[in-house]
Amino acid sequence: MTDSPLSRWERHNGAALAVASLLYLAAYAIRVLGHGLPEAIRDLCLAVTLAAWAVFLVDYVVRLRLSGQPLHRFLRTHWLDTLVLVLPLLRPVRVVQTYETVQRHHHEPLLSLHARVITYAGLSAGLLGFAASLTVYAYEHGAPGASIRTYGDSVWWACTTLSTVGYGDMAPVTPVGRLVAVGLMGCGLALLGAVTGSFSSWLLQIFAREGENPYPPETERPPGNSPGASGRTD
Template sequence: MPMDDERRLREWERWGSVPLSLASLVFLVTYAVRVLVPDLPPGWSDLLLLITLATWGLFVLDYVVRVAVAPDRWTYVRRRWLDLVVVFMPLLRPLRMLQFYGQMQNRYQRPRLSLEVRVMAYAGLSALLLGFAASLQVYADERYASGAEIRTYGQSVWWLCSTITTTGYGDLVPVTVRGRVIAVGVMFLGVILIGAVVGSFSSWLIKSFRRPEERPDAPGPPEGE
């Protein structure tokens, strides 16, 4: 029954929203600790690795269940191809926290924040989360690579800031294949996300300083004047 399948899919996604958002945060934290503190005691390192793998397993299970209960599985896979990409790139999963925040906003008939502020919040948080994940992965790939220029996490953050803002100083560049692939992704995301933040902020400023008579919905002058 297609309608029953759609209802089950919506119920599963609604039920898993909060747990998977928390699991995304746990995954990011445990991965960050393992990357930034490489000299952890073996017991702690193994525990963090186990938690990281367990949360990734939840992501895989969630995707498999959603595909299984979808009315048309192949159509669902084609339309939600990004979900499949995220399964293989779990560092992108923390973006589910933004999805959860959006769902909380949608519970109100009238959003508490204006459109411009919401766009700035979503785009800004997306840039922070994706930037943090990208800097971690590049640091993990580059620090021991032959001929690498990015040897510390501070250098990785500096490289990220200059790349995501499309400044591109070129003083630090990744040398590994995966590092360069991430760099290309950061460039595209930088243009989209930073552009969205700047554009929304400009629109918000214009609205804030616009006088009442300059608003589009303001009544025109009386006839005969």
Template sequence: MDNETRLRHWRERMEVPLFAASVVFLGCYAVRVLAVDLPQGWRDTFLALTYAMWALFVVDYAVRWRLSGAGTSYPRRHVLDAVMVALPLLRPLRIVRIYESVQRRHAEAKPRLALYARVIAYSGMSAVLLGFAGALTVYAEERGAPGATIKTFGDSVWWTCETLTTVGYGDVVPVTALGRTVAVVMMAGGLALLGAVTGSFSSWLIQTFTLEADKEPPGTPPEAS
């Protein structure tokens, strides 16, 4: 079995465990941010779980690197994976891989409605997860900061909706360096996810209309208006 086959098998086996680990990681982080009155013992437990899930991400990345046989070029060829190991809250951005799989199927004759529908559904779910993670991070950093306008988690969620949809009313804005860094990531993520949804839906419509046009016999006169 060659390296590529072993790597593919590893990815298939780890997809569900890594998704579950991402949910646990995000859940533990959310509890630590939102439950301010949580007893210290429970806070330590959730922190240990957070680090354990992070360690699983690191092990997965190391195994993929080893199985790829790419040597030192692997991090350059898989930048997104490296970013998600450093910032596990960005794991919802794995929607990029799903969108790439749709792009590779554009040449097929039959429109794949189920596949396009899954891309749209996964994009929506990723937007929610990315927004929730961003809202948590910004709220944890902004609350109590001098001159902060994001003082509650509700303020943070409202700001997240503005940022992901690129509306930007400006009524609440981050004032800390980390908050503004998260804002840049959220803007880029919102544009990418919206592009995936609109691009996939438009491609499906084009394929559908193209097939209908190909089925019409040559020389068919246009319908009278």
């Protein structure tokens, strides 16, 4: 593992960024759902979201400086970081990287590759669905002709969209809502493909192992073929 300034920065600030991501999502959720809260609390949540976004901006600038790359090359090689900075609601998805930070302190991964893929996909799906349901509800519940009127409607819509089921009983009508829907459809397809591919690969490995070793360890050889058996009967 390289020990460059950039890798050291990413290794030591992972927990802080994870906390900032969760605070951003929690403050945004309170502002969206807390219609009857006092204005002071809503203003505090707004201040928390702005402070968390400032932390993301500082991290992005520091990573740019430590990378030693020109801006255009950094944007091309770190396009996901740029997208997360522009759309901060995607930032909580990066919380799953905290697991990788923890694993660097161990010689072997705590989970197998297939288990990590499924874990990452599950966490990403949950966080993406929650963030998308908040955004769609914020723009849709008061729009003329909208079918998504309550947060429960928004959660149901996010689940059906992310799982690629798409019943069609609810659909966003605002430009922002439809843009979120397109992004959620793409993420749902990608996550479903990752989980399906990982599970299929795991099954193929199991079948291959069984083909190489058809007998359980305690009965490696069929009866009568153990070492020392002469095969003669008196």
